[in-house]
Amino acid sequence: MRCKLTSVAEAASLVQSGDRLAVGGSLLRRQPLALCRELVRREVRDLTLVSWASSLATDLLVGAGCVTAWEGIYVGMWWQGGAPNFRRAVETGHIDVTDYSESYLTARFRAAAMGLPFLPVRPIRGTTWTERDDIRTITDPYTGVELHTVPAATTASTILHAYAGDEFGNIVWPVHRDSDDIDLLMGAAANTLVVSVERVIPHSEVVRQPNLTYIPHTKVAAVCEAPFGAYPSSCDTVYDEDQAELAAWAQAGRADEDFAAYLERTISGPTDHAAYLDQVGRERLAALRVEATEGTR
Amino acid sequence: MTATRNELMVSAIASTLRDEELVFVGVGTSGRAFTLAVGIPLVAARLAQLAHAPALDIYWGNLLSPDLSESPTVLTQDAITRWPGAYAPADVGLKVDMLTRGEFDVSFESAAQVDRHGNLNITRIGTDALPTVRLVGTLAQPEHLAFVKRPIIVCDLSSRVFVESVDYITSFGFGDGTRTRASLGYDGGGPSLVITDHAVFDFGPEGRMRLRTLHPGVTVDDVQARMSFEPEIAEDLEQTPAPSADALRLIREQIDPSGALLRV
Numbered sequence: 430m431r432c433k434l435t436s437v438a439e440a441a442s443l444v445q446s447g448d449r450l451a452v453g454g455s456l457l458r459r460q461p462l463a464l465c466r467e468l469v470r471r472e473v474r475d476l477t478l479v480s481w482a483s484s485l486a487t488d489l490l491v492g493a494g495c496v497t498a499w500e501g502i503y504v505g506m507w508w509q510g511g512a513p514n515f516r517r518a519v520e521t522g523h524i525d526v527t528d529y530s531e532s533y534l535t536a537r538f539r540a541a542a543m544g545l546p547f548l549p550v551r552p553i554r555g556t557t558w559t560e561r562d563d564i565r566t567i568t569d570p571y572t573g574v575e576l577h578t579v580p581a582a583t584t585a586s587t588i589l590h591a592y593a594g595d596e597f598g599n600i601v602w603p604v605h606r607d608s609d610d611i612d613l614l615m616g617a618a619a620n621t622l623v624v625s626v627e628r629v630i631p632h633s634e635v636v637r638q639p640n641l642t643y644i645p646h647t648k649v650a651a652v653c654e655a656p657f658g659a660y661p662s663s664c665d666t667v668y669d670e671d672q673a674e675l676a677a678w679a680q681a682g683r684a685d686e687d688f689a690a691y692l693e694r695t696i697s698g699p700t701d702h703a704a705y706l707d708q709v710g711r712e713r714l715a716a717l718r719v720e721a722t723e724g725t726r
Numbered sequence: 727m728t729a730t731r732n733e734l735m736v737s738a739i740a741s742t743l744r745d746e747e748l749v750f751v752g753v754g755t756s757g758r759a760f761t762l763a764v765g766i767p768l769v770a771a772r773l774a775q776l777a778h779a780p781a782l783d784i785y786w787g788n789l790l791s792p793d794l795s796e797s798p799t800v801l802t803q804d805a806i807t808r809w810p811g812a813y814a815p816a817d818v819g820l821k822v823d824m825l826t827r828g829e830f831d832v833s834f835e836s837a838a839q840v841d842r843h844g845n846l847n848i849t850r851i852g853t854d855a856l857p858t859v860r861l862v863g864t865l866a867q868p869e870h871l872a873f874v875k876r877p878i879i880v881c882d883l884s885s886r887v888f889v890e891s892v893d894y895i896t897s898f899g900f901g902d903g904t905r906t907r908a909s910l911g912y913d914g915g916g917p918s919l920v921i922t923d924h925a926v927f928d929f930g931p932e933g934r935m936r937l938r939t940l941h942p943g944v945t946v947d948d949v950q951a952r953m954s955f956e957p958e959i960a961e962d963l964e965q966t967p968a969p970s971a972d973a974l975r976l977i978r979e980q981i982d983p984s985g986a987l988l989r990v
Contacts, residue, residue: 505863508754526860530866532866539819554912556897557895558864605808607788607806609753609818663804
């Protein structure tokens with residue numbers, strides 16, 4: 430083990446223009462936005478994003494002109510409706526989209542995690558999205574049954590936002606959390622893996638419950654501390670999403686010039702993550718905190 | 727007691743759910759879309775549990791057997807995180823595996839477009855070259871229509887939604903009459919019912935949507951005026967059965983007393 434703790438900006442610098450970039454989180458949970466804001470500040474370009482159910486991270490990177498293509502199962506703002514910048518970019522032909530359903534996308538990441546070039550899946554025939562060149566057929570050598578195949582989700586880089594981790598990059602989750610995402614699998618499938626955490630904890634805390642480490646330090650290229658690093662989305666068990674800010678985002682996202690102004694104010698203005706949190710307001714952030722109690726409503 | 731439109735939809739679904747079956751209910755969206763995708767299915771599954779199927783299992787989002795003894799009133803992220811239940815896999819891929827293995831009996835589907843053959847579109851309106859409206863993508867809806875035994879479509883009747891052919895087949899129902907489920911290698915499955923605010927449909931032997939029951943006060947003309955294709959009409963077209971007084975009392979007093987699930 431060696432120390433892999435860096436600043437948010439240094440961690441994000443491992444993502445390069447032109448990368449195929451896996452983006453973690455699901456719906457309005459744990460969108461790696463502190464890392465994404467650094468990519469926007471650096472004017473990273475030509476990314477191909479691969480995501481599970483993505484919301485703000487994809488919408489931000491698309492709205493800032495960092496993205497040329499997206500592959501995944503969903504982009505939207507969940508309770509808040511569509512992802513405005515993503516929608517407009519697709520509808521005006523500015524980015525390419527490649528849709529995969531959940532079993533096809535998990536197979537792509539499982540293949541990458543296993544070091545395989547592809548995996549077979551139970552075929553979902555007759556749909557528009559499976560009639561595509563990257564989805565091919567293979568005959569089961571044991572039974573002769575025809576299956577579909579999907580290529581491994583081979584990525585240059587992967588960004589995740591997580592609950593906690595130590596300086597070596599052991600990333601831990603709480604016992605009780607919302608597990609509806611594939612961050613675990615994205616970590617296993619990653620090549621250059623960058624993780625922001627709500628808080629850095631002592632290694633001595635990690636070793637007491639190693640089964641809570643869902644990504645081991647051997648997989649991690651850089652870990653950085655970014656409290657409220659998923660804001661304005663939520664980090665389950667730590668804070669809820671900011672409804673008012675999501676509404677402001679949805680409103681700004683309705684036109685290119687309005688979202689450019691939103692980016693100018695929230696990303697170009699503050700020089701780093703701490704300055705951004707100051708701009709949002711520490712009291713406003715504190716009000717989003719949820720009590721970390723076990724098993725209660 | 728007179729049933730509301732939503733209670734009729736709940737009752738029509740609940741009566742088809744059987745003991746020890748496993749049903750999938752989603753978690754998302756808001757407003758009327760929430761009522762259709764989450765509220766009505768959740769109340770229906772709970773009603774079935776209380777009325778006739780005590781061992782019916784519900785998989786809600788990523789949570790198997792959620793405790794529904796109290797109705798959800800506010801669904802913030804934290805409320806969902808802390809909702810008590812039997813099982814929430816660390817890797818959601820394990821739930822996807824349950825789908826592809828065919829372990830679910832019933833699922834509930836909403837869509838921007840539903841066509842005559844029960845194909846669903848949640849991906850885009852318009853052409854691939856230039857979609858006029860980009861929708862959410864796919865999620866696991868293709869798996870539902872491929873591998874769940876009796877998926878149930880829950881949509882309000884509208885000629886924009888009920889179209890002759892969907893612009894994009896996200897999820898394959900019964901094809902177009904030439905490409906059948908059997909010819910594509912599917913082992914049964916496909917949409918079983920379409921529950922709407924005006925009527926209930928099933929699918930005939932050729933996989934074409936068939937008007938099965940009309941809600942009270944609704945005519946065939948009312949239904950046709952809200953569809954862009956002519957459905958088949960069942961020879962024994964009947965009225966959608968009204969929920970019993972017991973069922974209505976369960977819905978209003980026990981399952982959803984706050985109205986959070988069926989208000990809109």
